[in-house]
Amino acid sequence: MGPEPAPQTRSLPLFNLPAAGKRDLRPGLSGVPSGEVAAWLTSRGQPAYRTRQIADHLWSAAAQSVDELHTLPQAVRAQLGSEFRLCTLAETEVRPADNGLTQKALHRLDDGRLIESVLMRYPARGWRRARATVCISSQAGCAVGCPFCATGELGFARDLEVAEIVDQVRFWRHWLAGVGQRLTNVVFMGMGEPLLNTERVLAAAAAITDRERFGLGARHVTISTSGIVPGMEQLIAARPQYTLAVSLHAARPELRDVLVPLNRRYPVDTVVAAAGRYAVATGRRVSYEYVMIEGINDTADDAAALVQLLGAQSTHVNLIPMNPVAHTPWQPSSLERTEAFALVLRSAGIGTTVRRNRGVDIGAACGQLAADQGGAPTPAAVARRRELLETRSAAALAYRSRG
Numbered sequence: 001m002g003p004e005p006a007p008q009t010r011s012l013p014l015f016n017l018p019a020a021g022k023r024d025l026r027p028g029l030s031g032v033p034s035g036e037v038a039a040w041l042t043s044r045g046q047p048a049y050r051t052r053q054i055a056d057h058l059w060s061a062a063a064q065s066v067d068e069l070h071t072l073p074q075a076v077r078a079q080l081g082s083e084f085r086l087c088t089l090a091e092t093e094v095r096p097a098d099n100g101l102t103q104k105a106l107h108r109l110d111d112g113r114l115i116e117s118v119l120m121r122y123p124a125r126g127w128r129r130a131r132a133t134v135c136i137s138s139q140a141g142c143a144v145g146c147p148f149c150a151t152g153e154l155g156f157a158r159d160l161e162v163a164e165i166v167d168q169v170r171f172w173r174h175w176l177a178g179v180g181q182r183l184t185n186v187v188f189m190g191m192g193e194p195l196l197n198t199e200r201v202l203a204a205a206a207a208i209t210d211r212e213r214f215g216l217g218a219r220h221v222t223i224s225t226s227g228i229v230p231g232m233e234q235l236i237a238a239r240p241q242y243t244l245a246v247s248l249h250a251a252r253p254e255l256r257d258v259l260v261p262l263n264r265r266y267p268v269d270t271v272v273a274a275a276g277r278y279a280v281a282t283g284r285r286v287s288y289e290y291v292m293i294e295g296i297n298d299t300a301d302d303a304a305a306l307v308q309l310l311g312a313q314s315t316h317v318n319l320i321p322m323n324p325v326a327h328t329p330w331q332p333s334s335l336e337r338t339e340a341f342a343l344v345l346r347s348a349g350i351g352t353t354v355r356r357n358r359g360v361d362i363g364a365a366c367g368q369l370a371a372d373q374g375g376a377p378t379p380a381a382v383a384r385r386r387e388l389l390e391t392r393s394a395a396a397l398a399y400r401s402r403g
């Protein structure tokens with residue numbers, strides 16, 4: 001399958017992303033499949049069991065440099081170090097929130113690009129076991145340009161390589177081991193659109209779920225997409241057991257064109273139809289994400305349109321209050337409006353959860369920390385963007401005054 005075509009979106013990036021530094025061309029070792037590591041060792045006259053030794057260092061001990069591979073002979077370490085990078089995250093800064101239940105990491109890559117990952121811990125409750133979910137990035141920036149999203153504001157910088165994705169998981173596994181906890185779930189809900197970097201995202205998910213490497217159950221991995229239909233088709237063909245989450249945010253096409261600009265290319269009904277095919281192919285229920293924006297997508301009409309769109313699909317909807325981080329003219333819906341919206345969905349038999357926003361105080365909607373590093377956009381640029389969004393959303397909402 002060839003690379004996905006670049007999406008034609010009309011995004012409104014506010015930042016001039018700084019020019020990237022030089023890339024280190026050595027591949028990250030955690031992104032190399034075990035078979036290739038074995039072949040590399042064999043070609044250097046090394047016994048097969050060294051593959052296991054390397055895997056143990058990478059996955060159990062989360063080694064950061066070749067010096068830590070102490071079970072390998074010095075010469076093999078040196079050769080490995082000259083051809084591969086042990087860790088692709090050059091620097092990481094961790095910030096806590098929610099009394100430490102949420103931890104957000106800003107990672108600097110070797111070319112200076114910044115990405116984010118977030119750890120969310122949920123203590124055991126009743127029969128539910130404690131969970132530690134890591135939300136990871138798949139791209140630096142994002143080309144889709146949803147106007148309520150901090151990553152969308154940044155625009156697109158580049159795809160992450162497999163090891164850059166996987167090393168975020170290794171980082172948090174190691175961090176959790178330090179406090180005696182285990183990582184239980186991985187969600188591709190950080191920066192970027194996973195299904196515009198599908199091959200690498202699938203390779204990273206394979207590493208995370210491979211018993212010889214990270215060994216997480218496939219059902220504990222969630223891939224979230226804004227609705228890239230060709231990428232969804234690729235997933236359907238692969239029939240993995242990953243959970244698919246689809247970011248809808250609006251059922252009416254006119255409004256979704258504004259909130260998820262890629263809707264012009266992959267219309268919402270084709271996205272929902274593809275999600276239905278994924279559910280049939282994998283036997284897994286698809287979940288839908290819906291960011292609640294006061295007065296924009298949270299009315300009784302919007303809820304009714306959503307019920308109609310989802311039809312008889314067996315599905316689950318997560319309602320997420322918009323994190324007021326981006327430079328938008330909008331506010332999150334009140335809890336009252338959100339509950340009223342949820343009631344319409346539940347009455348139609350659609351399982352619905354009202355999510356609490358985690359880590360708002362550290363800007364947990366991904367992209368915020370990276371955006372802060374980019375410096376503040378000029379007030380004139382922010383004002384222009386707000387005005388444009390108000391005009392576009394008003395045009396999309398004109399049907400209401402027409403009755």
Ligand code: SAH
Nearest residue numbers: 149189192193224225226247289322323365
């Ligand atoms: N690009 C993918 C995955 C990353 S975004 C996607 O859009 O699905 C992950 C989730 O965070 C999406 O559901 C997105 O809509 C949500 N999100 C982005 N900005 C947000 C904000 N300001 N408040 C609440 N959720 C937000």
Ligand code: SF4
Nearest residue numbers: 142144146149152226
């Ligand atoms: Fe990209 Fe997802 Fe943000 Fe939209 S919500 S801009 S698709 S990261």
